[in-house]
Amino acid sequence: KAGVTQTPRYLIKTRGQQVTLSCSPISGHRSVSWYQQTPGQGLQFLFEYFSETQRNKGNFPGRFSGRQFSNSRSEMNVSTLELGDSALYLCASSSTRAYTDTQYFGPGTRLTVL
Amino acid sequence: KNQVEQSPQSLIILEGKNCTLQCNYTVSPFSNLRWYKQDTGRGPVSLTIMTFSENTKSNGRYTATLDADTKQSSLHITASQLSDSASYICVVIPPSGTYKYIFGTGTRLKVLA
Numbered sequence: 255k256a257g258v259t260q261t262p263r264y265l266i267k268t269r270g271q272q273v274t275l276s277c278s279p280i281s282g283h284r285s286v287s288w289y290q291q292t293p294g295q296g297l298q299f300l301f302e303y304f305s306e307t308q309r310n311k312g313n314f315p316g317r318f319s320g321r322q323f324s325n326s327r328s329e330m331n332v333s334t335l336e337l338g339d340s341a342l343y344l345c346a347s348s349s350t351r352a353y354t355d356t357q358y359f360g361p362g363t364r365l366t367v368l
Numbered sequence: 369k370n371q372v373e374q375s376p377q378s379l380i381i382l383e384g385k386n387c388t389l390q391c392n393y394t395v396s397p398f399s400n401l402r403w404y405k406q407d408t409g410r411g412p413v414s415l416t417i418m419t420f421s422e423n424t425k426s427n428g429r430y431t432a433t434l435d436a437d438t439k440q441s442s443l444h445i446t447a448s449q450l451s452d453s454a455s456y457i458c459v460v461i462p463p464s465g466t467y468k469y470i471f472g473t474g475t476r477l478k479v480l481a
Contacts, residue, residue, distance in 0.1 A: 297459075
């Protein structure tokens, strides 16, 4: 079974631009969560989608948004990029929202904002 | 103050030796506590999942313990291997109603030959 895939793996943008990252969960998984990882803050929760609905959102500004499609694939969008948005963006999927479910992480998208 | 604190920040050990990583949390109550291993440049991989009522959980050479009274968890690695070199992250998941994982900042482990 293929793992979680994220595209692109690396991305370089300039301040003020917008970016869209994509995540394909493991086949059959319906829950997709997004995280931001930086050296200073570590891993931080962005949002979670289940059955095309955002179920929860972390403490990030409205410039960060996402969506989930009927096939469970998810995208996240960051508008008006800032230097501080440079980070590794990780996507994770699980089959349900149960707390006992293991989340499987993708390799991440490394975003650099110049 | 972080709700999940890990120590040490970094650790260097020789191959074959054992080590113990610590996680102190203030999140209470919580539904479960997890340990993840993250290799450089890759996403985290789940090692153990423990509910608040469990004291210990093993996964091969990895053994996690949980003391809900002192709000401490530890991850013990036995007979370390070079491939154990990675960051180890402790994660606390609050009760239902929120899906917000609370991550520790991790311990970076380096195993030397």
